[in-house]
Amino acid sequence: MLPHWLRKHIPGQLPPEGRWRHMAEPYEGDEIVVLDCETSIFDKKKGELLSVAAVRVRGNEILLADALDLTIRSDAVTDPNAVRVHYLRREDRLNGVSLAEAIEKLLDFIGNRPICGFYIEYDRAILNRYIRQLHNFQLPNQFIEVSEIYVRKKRRLYPDLPLKLTFEALATDLNVPIIERHTAIGDVISTALMHIKLTRF
Template sequence: MIIPRTFQKIKDRYQHKTGPYAHLFQPYDGDEIVSLDCETTNLDVSKGEIISIGAVKIKGRRVITSDRLDLKLKPPESLDGESIKIHKLRETDLEDGIEMEEALEKVLDYVGNRPILGYYVNYDIRMLDKFLRPRYGFGLPNKSIELSHVYHDIIKWKSIGGNVDLRFDTISRKLDIPMMERHTAIGDALTVALMFLRLKYGEPPEADY
């Protein structure tokens, strides 16, 4: 039986409320958000494996670039030529990568119970949950913020009757935010963080779709 994520989070919170990770299930009352991205070998969660994870914290109106998470994992068997074309990470680039167990511990420690921001963030969360749940018995309980939804909601009133282009490159161009190391986990996490701040605190972008 597939349990909807909302009910699964409630179940996880109850089961782990007194365990070593109980703090992850507490409501967050700070002013930080974590922009997170995973590079994987396949866009199908059931087949994909994580090869790198990048994350950076946003505090108020600032991206804390001095406090970032930039992890490379050991090359999985599913790493092939097609995925390398996208993320440009070869097996030799991952020779010094860390094991999944260590990567997950670092992610949990860095993210804590802060909200997680991303571009198609549910995919990244589902990928991490795929490896977290068998090891820890829970998935990420954090609130998620989808950048494309924030963008759409801000400009939809300017494009009545038109389709809003939600492609990553288009959003970056419309917001005049340079893409940092495109298709690297830390680069995409930084770019998303900057785009989010532009949307929240800058002038709304033009809508000429």
């Protein structure tokens, strides 16, 4: 455990305070938050956040009516390869929300619930970079990687079966529809369905 005086001088090492103090408390509810980020380039250290979506899942229910789907007002130079994937051109972002507002809305939406995703470590790194800059803490939530659940379940049944761990491969094997692939909201809905299939049935 780092001494308090040292943690105060290392960005992101302090626990959430004030408005988000509760995020560090143990979660005792029955929901998870599935989230996804789209970025300017596929680099967790340099990619700029262009959009983020999140949806709460309770049991077998995806709470779509309360879903969060935000486009960030950004003039970031976007890798042409990334544009071909998520289709977020600079002109598409003109009417988005500010980065600071997006992060605040997302933190309020997540609370202290567990966070789930596909390749969630990428989203975690992107979001923590901004949260450290803006609020001097990192997400303290539990993180759930859908592909890890998939591997554990498959290995129990078929220990030697080669596994293809792409988004599309998991969706096909689990008979989950791919909804608007590489849009943040589409990916969270498909990922939420994967999680339900893997954990509830």
